[in-house]
Amino acid sequence: MAAGGGSSSVGLPCVFSPKSRQYLALCAQDGRLRIWNTDSKTLHQEYVPTAHLSATCTCIAWGPCRTVKEGPQRKKRKSEATGQVEQKADLLAMGTAAGSILIYSTAKGALHCTLDGGHSGGVNCVQWHPEDSLLYSGSEDTYIIEWDLQTGKTRRKWKADQSSVTSLCVSPDGKLLLSAGQIIKMWNLETKEVYRKFTGHSTAVTTLCFATTRPPDSNGLYFLSGAAHDRFLSVWQVREDGKEKHSVVSFTLTDEPRHIDLFTSNSKEEAMRLAVVCKDGQLHLFEHFLNGACKKPLLPSCTVQMSGVEDSPVPIPLLAAALGTDKQTVMLAYGNHLQPVMEKVEINMGARHVCLTRDVKTTLALYVETSVSKVKTPVVNAQSKMLVPGLPGHQAPVKPSSQASEKRKKGMDNKEMSIEERLGEIDLSRVSADSGALKGMASLQTDNFAVLLVQGLESKDANILNKVFQTRKDGVIKKTVARLPLPAVLPMIEEISKRLQGHPFTAVLMVRWLKAVLMHHTSYLSSLPDLVTQLGVLYHMIESRVRMFHKLTKLHGKLYLLTTQMAASKSSNTGVDVDHTAKLVYEEESDEDEASGDEGLLPDDNSDHWEEEEETEEKMDEDQEGQVSEEEEDEDERTESKANGEEDMEHENESEEE
Known part of the structure; x- marks a missing residue:
């Protein structure tokens, strides 16, 4: 099955x-x-x-x-009707x-x-x-x-x-x-x-x-x-x-x-x-x-x-x-x-x-x-004129050569000229940019970038395309792309994608042309069903360069961090010298002053004794000045030691001193 x-x-x-x-x-x-x-x-x-x-x-x-019943048909015979019906x-x-x-x-x-x-x-x-x-x-x-x-x-x-x-x-x-x-x-x-x-x-x-x-x-x-x-x-x-x-x-x-x-x-x-x-x-x-x-x-x-x-x-x-x-x-x-x-x-x-x-x-x-059922060939008359389709203004003066005119006079009037003979009769010698060109004569419009671009894309002539793509004027680029016919849009993009892979100087110019094409012909490009496959090379190239751009930005960030750290370290080394003179000097007390007080009787390594030491120092200064007696110092120390929970210890110490 x-x-x-x-x-x-x-x-x-x-x-x-x-x-x-x-x-x-x-x-x-x-x-x-x-x-x-x-x-x-x-x-x-x-x-x-x-x-x-x-x-x-x-x-x-x-x-x-x-x-299936396929419309009106002739009546079948009994022998045909008895046969199997095809599905x-x-x-x-x-x-x-x-x-x-x-x-x-x-x-x-x-x-x-x-x-x-x-x-x-x-x-x-x-x-x-x-x-x-x-x-x-x-x-x-x-x-x-x-x-x-x-x-x-x-x-x-x-x-x-x-x-x-x-x-x-x-x-x-x-x-x-x-x-x-x-x-x-x-x-x-x-x-x-x-x-x-x-x-x-x-x-x-x-x-x-x-x-x-x-x-x-x-x-x-x-x-x-x-x-x-x-x-x-x-x-x-x-x-x-x-x-x-x-x-x-x-x-x-x-x-x-x-x-x-x-x-x-x-x-x-x-x-x-x-x-x-x-x-x-x-x-x-x-x-x-x-x-x-x-x-x-x-x-x-x-x-x-x-x-x-x-x-x-x-x-x-x-x-x-x-x-x-x-x-x-x-x-x-x-x-x-x-x-x-x-x-x-x-x-x-x-x-x-x-x-x-x-x-x-x-x-x-x-x-x-x-x-194709019927084809009718047109009758060509010797007096009739043939109109050849082409771009408007894209004409050249036709000058019949002497050899061709003699041949036609000898009996070829009724025969149609070939394309090779017509091209041979076109005199391109008059088409020049010299100042001595005859006025009033038609010439090739080589100044029209749209015409040159179409010719270059059809013939794949690198010289014509280079002449067109070398322009840097945005106005000229936009007008040229706007006049570009729709069948030439995809060949134009393919040519741009090829040139983008070349020298970076060429890529800078091609980006302008690509931007103009995408801006003017977006509606036509969006109507193509297989656009992704046709522009695969361009997509792949842009994605690869974007990935490389992310790596370069990461590297740039690391280098910027290193340079800023180096600049900061240099500025710190070249700063103002530090003044090494002391702002505060601490002088140790003499042995006599230490023996006169009861500092040694109190336990060390206690945060509460800092206040007692400061008070004893103040009291010792007062003794030197003659304002407070030794008995008053002992009483003050006892009252403060009672407040700190050390009353028993100081009573024993006092008895030993007595």
């Missing part, structure tokens, strides 16, 4: 029809739905939604095959950025119905129920809605996660639903309750797909998950005990997955076949038996890459791939989204790497020629 991987919200939606793989549905950058027939390699149908510019298509999913892929669900879902019918070639009013944010993913006429959608508003296509209304709406729902997948039996936000959750569709939870991706999960059809009450149910900016596909096992901590298998990729197609495994003896188209345009084919955990990441059994037939081959990106019934046949869609090339190829699975060379230009030219 083949399971289509659908499309994620990362790239442009692109998916093959189920079972027969007869159609390829693709939403291009202009918002139009194009359905290509893979058998005839032609455009089958094209549908333009009413709000395709404001509410672009974000995801596509084919509905299950069903019996075809008809309905196609498209989620939009406005929150509505469009159901398109390929049998009618028109819109079947519109499902709106359910989501308040953009729809990221849509998935069909395999049996019933039910549709599930996940949105930026963190909700999942179950739609009934018979009534066109919601049957159930519930909150799935704290963040937006980025991917959905319904089990082959229609009983389980996988949803991914911050966490992968498995829901029971009957009760709308969480059956299991799986954690392991650090970025938004963009791909979910069941790998086996075994029931969930055994250890044989597996599913795949892929995330943005992740180069692995993880395989998870739904166990009976509910202990699903880590993924059991990992498939190694070269870039994040964009499109997945697989054949599910019905038993342990049957291998799962997987085809993954990555963001870099390569196809990886895997074949693995899902029978438990595998420690090492698995490498692809075969990698397919496409390139052109030029002297320097350019890689051709693959858009989608579909596995065939046999192991070697693969349906490929490659090239441009506006007109993809579909081809069924046989790949040698024994080779690790297969490179297919194709000439896409001739293939597209064949398709274009078949679509």
